[in-house]
Amino acid sequence: MKKIETLNLSEEDLFSIKSITPLTAEVSEKINYLVKDFGTFERIKPQLDTLTYFQGKKIAFNEARVSFSSSGSTGTPKITPLLFSEVEKNSMIHGFGYSQCGITQNDIVATWGLPGILSSEFTVYLALKHTSCEILPIGEFNKPDRVYETLVKFGATVLLVMPSDLIPLIQFLESSGKKLNNIRLVVAGGEALRDVQKKYFSQYLGENIQFRSVYQSSESGSMGYQCAHCDNNEYHLHHGYQYFELLPLENSDIGELLCTNLWRTWSPIIRFKTGDLVKVTLGTCTCGNNLPRIRILSRMNSVTKLGGERFDYSHIETVIHNLNLDIADFQVQIVSDHKGKDILRFFSNKLFSNSALQNEVIEIFIKKVAKFDQQIRLGVIGRPEFYPYTATSVCKTATGKMKIILDQRGGGTTTIRGKQDRMF
Ligand SMILES: [Zn+2]
Numbered sequence: 001m002k003k004i005e006t007l008n009l010s011e012e013d014l015f016s017i018k019s020i021t022p023l024t025a026e027v028s029e030k031i032n033y034l035v036k037d038f039g040t041f042e043r044i045k046p047q048l049d050t051l052t053y054f055q056g057k058k059i060a061f062n063e064a065r066v067s068f069s070s071s072g073s074t075g076t077p078k079i080t081p082l083l084f085s086e087v088e089k090n091s092m093i094h095g096f097g098y099s100q101c102g103i104t105q106n107d108i109v110a111t112w113g114l115p116g117i118l119s120s121e122f123t124v125y126l127a128l129k130h131t132s133c134e135i136l137p138i139g140e141f142n143k144p145d146r147v148y149e150t151l152v153k154f155g156a157t158v159l160l161v162m163p164s165d166l167i168p169l170i171q172f173l174e175s176s177g178k179k180l181n182n183i184r185l186v187v188a189g190g191e192a193l194r195d196v197q198k199k200y201f202s203q204y205l206g207e208n209i210q211f212r213s214v215y216q217s218s219e220s221g222s223m224g225y226q227c228a229h230c231d232n233n234e235y236h237l238h239h240g241y242q243y244f245e246l247l248p249l250e251n252s253d254i255g256e257l258l259c260t261n262l263w264r265t266w267s268p269i270i271r272f273k274t275g276d277l278v279k280v281t282l283g284t285c286t287c288g289n290n291l292p293r294i295r296i297l298s299r300m301n302s303v304t305k306l307g308g309e310r311f312d313y314s315h316i317e318t319v320i321h322n323l324n325l326d327i328a329d330f331q332v333q334i335v336s337d338h339k340g341k342d343i344l345r346f347f348s349n350k351l352f353s354n355s356a357l358q359n360e361v362i363e364i365f366i367k368k369v370a371k372f373d374q375q376i377r378l379g380v381i382g383r384p385e386f387y388p389y390t391a392t393s394v395c396k397t398a399t400g401k402m403k404i405i406l407d408q409r410g411g412g413t414t415t416i417r418g419k420q421d422r423m424f
Pocket residue numbers: 227228229230236285286287288289
């Protein structure tokens with residue numbers, strides 16, 4: 001086992017944060033500390049409350065710095081300025097995640113994407129360093145036949161890629177009757193890897209192909225990873241690098257995941273709202289990790305108008321939750337017909353084939369959304385429509401990401417909420 005696989009953070013490491021802004025008691029009280037039974041964090045918590053963080057202006061810079069930006073698909077792009085030592089620390093943690101996903105020193109890893117304006121993709125290389133693997137850089141716009149040749153020539157064993165970026169290569173394999181039998185593992189990031197994609201991809205990859213994902217955001221850095229035993233949308237968390245809390249929804253054991261990055265000084269990340277609606281799983285994972293992990297249910301925030309009335313996206317989350325739908329195969333499109341009537345279109349195989357469930361969806365909206373029933377009767381909004389979820393029926397954003405909710409009224413496609421709007 002490599003050293004990083006037994007990552008131990010010392011007390012001194014954890015408290016290398018130099019200064020402080022007190023967290024208000026008011027905020028603290030609102031938080032339900034669901035995650036209680038792991039010693040390190042209980043030790044940290046009281047100190048977190050009294051720590052102060054550096055204000056950017058007070059730092060005497062004696063090291064390199066770098067700025068990243070989020071994609072802005074859920075609002076205005078946010079800039080994250082980092083000291084280079086913070087980038088390196090994040091990369092080490094992220095590399096630990098890669099190794100837990102199954103990347104080893106024997107692997108030849110083809111990694112898609114090259115840095116663009118304010119993108120953090122070069123940090124993938126810094127992270128992979130900690131797995132001691134061999135790296136094959138692949139540009140996302142390279143021709144699939146060249147990519148195929150390169151992967152074969154170098155004997156690539158792992159693909160590190162955003163699912164949408166893999167599609168051109170898989171389509172090439174499909175049309176040319178070729179296979180990449182040597183590929184044993186796909187590690188995804190940047191967006192959710194859906195079951196239909198796994199099924200499709202696996203026809204052209206190695207016989208025992210496995211799929212894993214890592215979990216991170218451009219603002220708060222690396223947050224988690226999937227081990228061999230994690231289900232779809234389930235992740236181990238980087239406790240110790242981040243401090244995680246759950247902001248519960250009313251009367252519920254699910255809530256928004258908040259994280260405090262324990263290593264940032266120039267641009268402190270305190271109680272960062274990830275926008276991910278999660279459920280916490282307790283107990284020891286088969287891999288041996290006994291710290292709390294999460295299942296990501298969906299993204300949350302924002303409100304729009306439907307037929308001129310306020311419409312909260314959380315109603316769609318209620319549908320997902322109450323009907324136990326898998327977000328991997330689910331999309332809602334808000335469209336406007338030729339007369340300007342708003343319609344919610346559900347793309348889900350489970351809903352499409354079940355009229356009782358369709359009625360339940362409508363019942364939920366009637367209960368939750370003021371005037372929903374009345375608006376349908378008046379013809380202000382259309383009755384929800386249901387379609388099968390297929391590769392061609394659902395929509396992607398301009399950057400090729402799959403989204404849960406897309407507002408397509410007014411011509412262009414507006415992304416409301418991603419399944420996982422993440423960079424590597
Ligand atoms: Zn595990």
